[in-house]
Amino acid sequence: MALFEIENLIVEFDTASGPFRAVDGVSLKVDEREVLAIVGESGSGKSVSMLAVMGLLPWTAKVSADKAVFDGKDLLSLDPAERRRIIGRDVAMIFQEPMASLNPCFTVGYQIEETLRFHLHMGRKERHARAIELLTLVGISDPEERLSSYPHQMSGGQCQRVMIAMAISCNPKLLIADEPTTALDVTIQKQILDLLMELQAENGMGMIMITHNMGVVAETADRVVVQYKGRKMEEADVLSLFENPKSNYTRALLAALPDNATGDRLPTISGMMEEGGFTPAVAQ
Numbered sequence: 001m002a003l004f005e006i007e008n009l010i011v012e013f014d015t016a017s018g019p020f021r022a023v024d025g026v027s028l029k030v031d032e033r034e035v036l037a038i039v040g041e042s043g044s045g046k047s048v049s050m051l052a053v054m055g056l057l058p059w060t061a062k063v064s065a066d067k068a069v070f071d072g073k074d075l076l077s078l079d080p081a082e083r084r085r086i087i088g089r090d091v092a093m094i095f096q097e098p099m100a101s102l103n104p105c106f107t108v109g110y111q112i113e114e115t116l117r118f119h120l121h122m123g124r125k126e127r128h129a130r131a132i133e134l135l136t137l138v139g140i141s142d143p144e145e146r147l148s149s150y151p152h153q154m155s156g157g158q159c160q161r162v163m164i165a166m167a168i169s170c171n172p173k174l175l176i177a178d179e180p181t182t183a184l185d186v187t188i189q190k191q192i193l194d195l196l197m198e199l200q201a202e203n204g205m206g207m208i209m210i211t212h213n214m215g216v217v218a219e220t221a222d223r224v225v226v227q228y229k230g231r232k233m234e235e236a237d238v239l240s241l242f243e244n245p246k247s248n249y250t251r252a253l254l255a256a257l258p259d260n261a262t263g264d265r266l267p268t269i270s271g272m273m274e275e276g277g278f279t280p281a282v283a284q
């Protein structure tokens with residue numbers, strides 16, 4: 001049985017110019033200990049799909065699915081309170097902008113400890129000790145002093161480490177990482193990616209890695225879903241995707257990698273689009 005499975009996910013936004021379908025019938029599943037990458041260019045609905053799963057979309061979003069099951073529980077039939085207990089504890093998410101994801105008004109210690117209080121009902125001393133342990137685990141030096149820092153007193157990489165500490169604080173079974181390294185310096189990106197993959201392996205978490213970066217896919221994923229304009233174009237294990245891409249969109253994405261450039265300029269996806277639309281290589 002899959003750890004997480006969703007079928008025919010549809011997300012529509014009410015906009016001034018009428019309804020806009022950002023996710024159009026996406027189905028995916030993640031097994032325990034598996035890393036699934038969702039890859040696609042900006043605007044392909046990667047974040048919106050996962051925000052829908054987390055219940056974090058604004059009220060203008062209409063979300064529907066034929067099936068949404070996590071760890072044997074039907075998410076569609078859970079009441080909001082039950083859902084909140086699972087989401088954030090058993091399913092955690094890390095976002096692209098660590099600075100913006102942390103609350104600037106509270107110390108990082110308070111924010112980590114609040115997660116432990118809310119989800120695990122830990123007492124003050126226990127929370128404090130666990131927060132130090134978590135900061136140590138994610139590689140923050142002087143963890144005890146760092147607990148009283150505000151986000152603006154830390155670098156982007158350190159803030160992302162704090163976000164990771166918060167996300168893994170309740171030992172989630174599934175971690176959703178939404179472009180976790182995109183906003184960071186190149187030198188820090190690899191460190192954060194390595195940290196995430198280490199924690200994933202050690203804790204045996206399932207992971208959904210949202211990215212537009214094929215390099216990140218190659219380094220992290222077991223299986224890949226390729227998304228374009230809200231639709232799933234292809235799903236494959238990582239080796240097959242790189243060696244034998246089935247959809248013309250995946251081929252276009254791969255051809256746009258710097259290593260595949262044959263002339264002076266990189267091929268662009270939009271340039272390829274003019275030659276004909278993209279077609280899914282999977283049943284939706």
Ligand SMILES: Nc1ncnc2c1ncn2[C@@H]1O[C@H](COP(=O)(O)OP(=O)(O)OP(=O)(O)O)[C@@H](O)[C@H]1O
Binds near residue numbers: 049058
């Ligand atoms: N609140 C909203 N109201 C209306 N449209 C929205 C809203 N949030 C997202 N969208 C639209 O939904 C589409 C999918 O956005 P989404 O953020 O999921 O893309 P993405 O693939 O994650 O890209 P990126 O990597 O840039 O975040 C985009 O066209 C976006 O403009």
